Amino acid sequence: AxxxxxxxxxxxxxxxxxxxxxxxxxxxxxxxxxxxxxxxxxxxxxxxxxxxxxxxxxxxxxHDVDPDWHIRIQAAFQKYTDNAVSKTINFPFSAKPEDVREAYLLAYKLGCKGLTIYRDGSRDVQVLNIQRKPQYPQVEPRPRPDETFGVTERINTGCGKLYVTVNRDEYGICEVFAQMGKAGGCAYSQIEATSRLISLALRSGVKVESILRQLIGIRCPSPVWQNGAQVVSCSDAIAKVINHHAEANIASPHAEMGACPDCGATVEHEGGCIVCRSCGFSRCG
Known part of the structure; x- marks a missing residue:
């Protein structure tokens, strides 16, 4: 370098x-x-x-030298040497398995006794680094059609009744809306943000199963029961509604109680209050 x-x-x-x-x-x-x-x-x-x-x-x-010429240089030294000549063949970050295969075949054909290759960036940490920006494919969300169809479901949460709308387009579920209480509140804002990100992920091709696995089981201090199932947070509620109206069938993880807002440990219900045995947090009403 x-x-x-x-x-x-x-x-x-x-x-x-x-x-x-x-x-x-x-x-x-x-x-x-x-x-x-x-x-x-x-x-x-x-x-x-x-x-x-x-x-x-x-x-x-x-990296300015083509891998073929790296091998030919090694072969030239190997021709008059009894021992195996070693030389690292540098491949660019964009190298593919087929390129490596061709390199080994060429080395065998030219009489090399061994071959060492290194593809730039193949390790997370390397001693010498070229400061490059990783070239990852960029995904653009598909446009929202003018018309979608779906259902709205009401589900109980510890913060109140949550209304979740799941809409579809020709490819499947494409967007989710959720509302609770008046606009402008903290809970309302967080629910709206969650819904927007879910919709963006859905239209970008992220599998419904992958989204649900991230949401199901997230806990808050005030879990409730509905139709024999425990709803442990607003995010969990949104995921349950999506799961209900999607082909995906993701099992809810076992969650006995909610989570302590201070330390994250499991809380217990006692005399109309929630109590955390880990840090002493309690809230009644």
Whole structure:
């Protein structure tokens, strides 16, 4: 590497520059801390036209060399050596299993006695790092149709009656609305936020089962019973309604009581009050 990020103890990152490149950069007048940082981010200088071509021709890094030529270099040394010659074949982050297969076949064909490969970024932590932004596919939620159809179900919660609407489009459940009490309250705002995120996830292709597993069983200090089933929070209530109207059938985890708002431990009902045996929290009424 010419300029790179070195990770040391405590995950501290240090920017380092090859001393010979730094010397030439200062002599030729193009040394600049911002440029060194940009090189560390890109890894290579081959596409940096503000650096002279003769300098770019000299300072070639491993990732500038095609894996085939890495293998051919190793094979050239192996030809006149009895012992096995070892050389790391550097693959880019975008390398696929087929690329690795072709590399091993070429190494065998050229007479190499072994092959070591490393795909950049294949480990969460590596000594030398190119500061790159991971290229993950970006998912856009499908647009909401002008017309949807669904049902609204009333369900009891510890905070009051919750009205949950589950709507569908041609692909399945596409949105969820939930209302409780007057607009503007804290509980109302949290319920609205939960519903919006659920709707966004549904239209982005997240499976209903995955969403329900995150919501079912979330507990609050005031669980209630409805139709023989315990509703342990508003999030749990929304999930139960979705589960009721979806093809998914996610079993509710066993939850005997609610959760303490102070320490999160299970609370007990005693004389019309909820009591936490762990931290001493209590609330009546």
């Amino acid at each position: 010419i300029s790179f990020v070195r990770k040391v103890l405590d995950n501290q990152e240090l920017l380092e520059v090859h001393p010979l490149f730094q010397k030439i950069a200062k002599e030729r007048g193009f040394h600049d801390p911002a440029l060194m940082k940009r090189i560390a981010e890109q890894g290579s200088i081959q596409k940096l036209t503000d650096i002279a071509e003769d300098v770019r021709h000299i300072f070639v890094i491993s």
